[in-house]
Amino acid sequence: MKLYDCQVAPNPRRVRMFLAEKGIELEKIEIDILGGENLQDEFLAINPRGLLPVLELDDGTRIDEAMAICRYFEEVQPEPALLGRDLKEKAIVTMRQRKMEFDGMISTSEVFRNQHEQFLKRSIPGAGGAIIPAIPALIDRGTQTLERFFWWLEKYLEEGPYLAGEQFTMVDITAICAIGFAEWVEIYIPDENIKTKKWYEEVSARPSAEA
Amino acid sequence: MKLYDCQVAPNPRRVRMFLAEKGIELEKIEIDILGGENLQDEFLAINPRGLLPVLELDDGTRIDEAMAICRYFEEVQPEPALLGRDLKEKAIVTMRQRKMEFDGMISTSEVFRNQHEQFLKRSIPGAGGAIIPAIPALIDRGTQTLERFFWWLEKYLEEGPYLAGEQFTMVDITAICAIGFAEWVEIYIPDENIKTKKWYEEVSARPSAEA
Numbered sequence: 502m503k504l505y506d507c508q509v510a511p512n513p514r515r516v517r518m519f520l521a522e523k524g525i526e527l528e529k530i531e532i533d534i535l536g537g538e539n540l541q542d543e544f545l546a547i548n549p550r551g552l553l554p555v556l557e558l559d560d561g562t563r564i565d566e567a568m569a570i571c572r573y574f575e576e577v578q579p580e581p582a583l584l585g586r587d588l589k590e591k592a593i594v595t596m597r598q599r600k601m602e603f604d605g606m607i608s609t610s611e612v613f614r615n616q617h618e619q620f621l622k623r624s625i626p627g628a629g630g631a632i633i634p635a636i637p638a639l640i641d642r643g644t645q646t647l648e649r650f651f652w653w654l655e656k657y658l659e660e661g662p663y664l665a666g667e668q669f670t671m672v673d674i675t676a677i678c679a680i681g682f683a684e685w686v687e688i689y690i691p692d693e694n695i696k697t698k699k700w701y702e703e704v705s706a707r708p709s710a711e712a
Numbered sequence: 713m714k715l716y717d718c719q720v721a722p723n724p725r726r727v728r729m730f731l732a733e734k735g736i737e738l739e740k741i742e743i744d745i746l747g748g749e750n751l752q753d754e755f756l757a758i759n760p761r762g763l764l765p766v767l768e769l770d771d772g773t774r775i776d777e778a779m780a781i782c783r784y785f786e787e788v789q790p791e792p793a794l795l796g797r798d799l800k801e802k803a804i805v806t807m808r809q810r811k812m813e814f815d816g817m818i819s820t821s822e823v824f825r826n827q828h829e830q831f832l833k834r835s836i837p838g839a840g841g842a843i844i845p846a847i848p849a850l851i852d853r854g855t856q857t858l859e860r861f862f863w864w865l866e867k868y869l870e871e872g873p874y875l876a877g878e879q880f881t882m883v884d885i886t887a888i889c890a891i892g893f894a895e896w897v898e899i900y901i902p903d904e905n906i907k908t909k910k911w912y913e914e915v916s917a918r919p920s921a922e923a
Contacts, residue, residue, distance in 0.1 A: 562800060569806035576799055588787055589773060595780035624853065633856060638847040642835065645844060 503528040504570075505547060505555040510534055511606060511682040512567045513554040514712070518674045519571045521709035523578050540628050551628030568598070571671060583671045594665050597657065597672040601664070604650035605679030611643035612686045647688055650679065651697065658696035663704075673704055714739040715781075716758060716766040721745055722817060722893040723778045724765040725923070729885045730782045732920035734789050751839050762839030779809070782882060794882045805876045808868065808883040812875070815861035816890030822854035823897045858899055861890065862908065869907035880915070888915055 504520075506529040507513045520527060532538050532553055539551045548555045548565050556564040556573065564570050575584045585591030614620045615635045624633040654676060657664045664672040680690065680701060690697050704710065715731075717740040718724045731738060743749050743764055750762045759766045759776050767775040767784065775781050786795045795809075796802030825831045826846045835844040865887060868875045875883040891901065891912060901908050915921065 556803075558800065560800075562804070564803045564807050566807045566810045569803050569810065572806055573799065573803045576802065588784065589769065589771075591787065592767075592775045592780050592784045593773070595783055596775050596777045599777045599780065625857065633853045636847060636849040636853065638849065642844045642847065646836065 502559055503530055503557050505530050505532055505544075505553055505557070507532050507534045507539070507553045510553055511609075511678045512552075514678045514681070515567045515671075515674055516554045516556075516570050517712035518677070518709045519583060519671065520574065521712035522581060522583055522669070522674070522707075523574060525574060525578060545628055549628065552626060568602075568671075582668070583674070585665070585670065586668070590665065590668075594670045594672055597653075597665055598670075598675050600653055601650070601672055601675040601679055604646050604653060605676060606682065608643040608646040608650060609679055609682045609686060609688070611639040612647070612688070613682070615639045615643075616686070644688065647683060651691055651694055654690075654697045654700075655694045658700050662700070664700075669704070669707075674709075677701070677704055677710065713770055714741055714768050716741050716743055716755070716764055716768070718743050718745045718750070718764045721764055722820075722889045723763075725889045725892070726778045726882075726885055727765045727767075727781050728923035729888070729920045730794060730882065731785065732923035733792060733794055733880070733885070733918075734785060736785060736789060756839055760839065763837060779813075779882075793879070794885070796876070796881065797879070801876065801879075805881050805883055808864075808876055809881075809886050811864055812861070812883055812886040812890055815857050815864060816887060817893065819854040819857035819861060820890055820893045820897060820899070822850040823858070823899070824893070826850045826854075827897070855899065858894060862902055862905055865901075865908045865911075866905045869911055873911070874915075875911075880918075884915055885920075888912070888921065 504516065504527045506517065508531060532544055534553065538544055539553060545551055547563065550565065552565060554567060554570060556570045558564070564573060572584065585594040610626065614624055614626065615637060621635045622632065624635050654664065661667050663669050664676055683689070690701060715727065715738045717728065719742060743755055745764065749755055750764060756762055758774065761776065763776060765778060765781060767781045769775070775784060783795065786793070796805040821837065825835055825837065826848060832846045833843065835846050865875065872878050874880050875887055894900070901912060
């Protein structure tokens with residue numbers, strides 16, 4: 502089993518943090534996104550979308566969505582539970598993780614890609630399908646949606662020390678990676694979001710944050 | 713337990729089809745999205761995002777993402793399995809479902825919302841957070857991304873009768889709902905995608921398609 506990975510990219514980081522929290526070690530193959538290696542034939546033969554991360558199972562099956570990879574390892578090694586411990590907690594983690602992904606990760610991606618000179622002709626990540634030029638209005642939409650993301654964080658932290666309550670979960674991991682990604686476009690946790698700033702300082706000190 | 717639902721909206725339809733395939737019956741409360749009921753105070757007290765569907769558990773917990781609701785019922789009643797039967801199949805279903813959602817449902821949503829006169833001032837579904845005007849370039853981006861969605865469908869159907877292989881799963885449900893939604897914006901399965909057209913005719917005849 503091996504993981505096609507990229508140290509600088511936010512989605513592979515979600516998987517690396519997840520694995521580090523579980524103490525799972527895997528063979529990792531680094532793909533140089535900044536150098537365009539993900540769009541070359543060799544990698545496109547592995548993932549026609551040209552996106553990372555990709556988990557390759559021993560039988561050759563490839564799984565190329567971060568959450569699909571994390572769910573796989575949650576089943577392989579349930580402890581520590583990162584996707585919820587019981588029926589209700591699982592539903593809450595799935596729901597909130599998704600909000601972190603949409604309002605945090607994807608909004609940031611839209612801000613980043615649609616203003617970066619490297620992607621002026623490629624608004625959509627990866628290869629295949631359409632070639633779409635950058636859409637500057639998405640910078641504004643993404644920036645505004647990130648306000649909602651930060652609002653969610655502060656709201657969730659009124660209920661407990663972590664974003665899904667008493668336990669550190671995938672909701673925290675996705676939020677951490679989204680915040681780190683947002684820093685690339687110089688968008689930061691608002692100063693008045695005191696609970697979020699304290700939480701972020703604490704979770705950033707976990708060893709998995711270095712993964 | 714009850715489900716806040718909307719007959720005409722594509723995301724609630726995913727949950728209704730999922731429940732119908734499992735034979736689960738629930739109390740349903742219809743919210744009139746076309747009449748704007750989802751953006752009025754009464755419903756915003758239930759879901760501040762103003763989106764549907766929302767599952768309300770007996771203890772009052774509300775789960776407001778279609779996949780979180782489906783995963784909940786997959787655990788409550790595992791048969792028939794709609795999210796995969798074993799470790800590998802679950803990973804494949806999670807991965808492919810997600811592609812159907814992004815390249816199918818969300819692309820269609822972008823085409824629909826950014827050209828519909830009702831949403832000229834509201835590009836992002838639901839309430840809360842930013843008010844974003846329509847972004848006409850997303851009509852083009854969504855239309856082109858739908859080409860990739862249809863490419864995936866034909867490719868998956870080379871491997872088996874359903875989109876994740878031998879079994880009808882959530883991948884099929886999301887794809888069916890995306891295709892139905894795309895018809896609203898007059899985008900249809902390409903004529904040359906023969907396997908997809910045959911599959912769509914067959915799955916549309918399932919009783920759950922009427923749910």
